[in-house]
Amino acid sequence: MDGGGDPQVAGPVIAALMERAAGETRVAMSPETAKKLIGLGATVRVESGAGVTASIPDSEYEAAGAVVGDLASTVAGADWIFGVAAPDVALLSGAKPGAKVAAVFDPFRDRARTDAYAAAGYEALAMELMPRITRAQSMDVLSSQSNLAGYKAVLAAANTYGRAFPMMMTAAGTVQAARCFVMGVGVAGLQAIATARRLGAQVSATDVRSATKEQIKSLGAKPIFVEKVAGIEGEGSGGYATEMSDEYKAAQAELVSSHIAKQDIVITTALIPGRPAPRLISDAQIATMKPGSVIYDLAVAAGGNVEGSEPDVIVEKHGVKIIGFSNTPAHLAADASALFARNLFNFVSAFWDKEKGEIVLDEEIGTAIRLTQDGKVVHERLLG
Structure with a gap:
């Protein structure tokens, strides 16, 4: 397969760019995954400085066998481009026509970016839309990043909280353990429960999915659930929670109101894709x-x-501090980058065709994550 303008290139050219979104400290390729991709037969290029905010100097990429250069030389003739946040189309000038870009696109809130990719003829692959099926678990960037986000949320809350988390018995008296309530028991919520428990807090948690009760108990926390109105049995669509009935919402609000007044720390994690x-x-x-x-x-x-929360700002209401980072995984740049990069490598390696020396996506996963192809927006959820 022709990888671009370099005569020595035998396999596909995979390029990783520096992240340019405000506050983004992660990088989509690590030296570890660069070496593995080269081992598969790819030519790997990394934009100079791409890993600096994740504590990865250019020299580590070079030692792994990657070619480090400026933006233009990195993108030139690239078959694949890796990103954390999808790069602006203007940055891709010189890439191979129809080049595939694997990154987080957020297409339901940023439709203009998807349309721009279609107009430019690039194939946009939204990694956050990876289906939650067994064989795709190792490719799931949302899960890997949410795991770190749940951990960091508890640490940030502990840092803001003016007291200790664990019970402490001293000669001067006893410090009572903090009470921590986690709302939403997905990947982030489970990690938040585990982290708060490790710090010594008394932890309780709730979710609309009844199946999570046992998961909460297994981590040593107390399940807090609406009993008089049915929630979701099982995991819901794709492993995510879905919208609930008005009756359930009212019952949940009543339950939360009675429980939240006793809490010192509350971590909320509920998201509905799209x-x-x-x-x-x-x-x-x-x-x-x-x-x-x-x-x-x-x-x-x-x-x-x-209500009233603002990204990256401490909001104080009624004596309660409300916090939340707009990009929580970016506050753990080195580990978040390493996991994100492994997700991308697992994705590419799963579809590596040794005979053709290229990456051939299957229909199930390709259809789930492909936003644009051949100059058109093709994802069914964007065609309505």
Whole structure:
């Protein structure tokens, strides 16, 4: 397969670019995955400085066998381009016609970017739309990044909270353990529960999916569930929670109101793909909490689970501090990059055709993540 303008190129050219989105510290390729891709037969290029914010110098990519250069030389003739956030189309000038870009596109909130990719003739592959099926677990960027986000949310809340998490018995008296309530028990929520438990807090958690009760108990936390109105049996569509009935929402609000007033830390994690984040905590409920309590809103960038939350700003209401990073995984850049890069490598390697020396996507996963192809928007959820 022709990889571009370099005569020595035998396999596809895979390029990783520096992230340019505000606050983005991650990088889509690590030296580890660069070496593995080269081992498969690819030519790997990395834009100079791409890994600096994730503590990866250019020299480590070069030692792995990648070619490090400026933007133009990195993109020139590239068959595949890796990104964390999808790069602006203008940055891709010189890539091979029809080049595939694997990154996070957020197409339901940023349709203009998808349309621009279609107009430019690039194939946009939205990694966040990876189906939640067994064989795609190792490719799931949302899961790997949510795991770190749940961990970081608890640490950030603990840092903001003015007291200790664990019970401490001292000669001067006993410090009571903090009470932590996790709302939403997906990947991020489970990690938040585990992290808060490790820090010594008394942890409780809730979710609309009844199947999560046992998961909560297995981590040593107390399940808090609406009993008089049915929630979702099992995991819901694609492993995500879905919209609930008005009756359930009312019952959940009543339950949360009675429970939240006793909590010191609340972590909210509820997201519905393609829709604004559901509102879980109202201003009236915040007013019932103890002064000095902290709420971390992991969904703040998607509209927020908490009334009044703002990205990257500490909002204080009724003596309660509400926090939430717009990009929580970016606050753990090195580990987040390593995991994201492995997700991309697992994705590419699963579809590597040794005989053709190229990457051939299958229909199930290709259809699930492909936004654009042959100059058109092709994803069914964007065609309505």
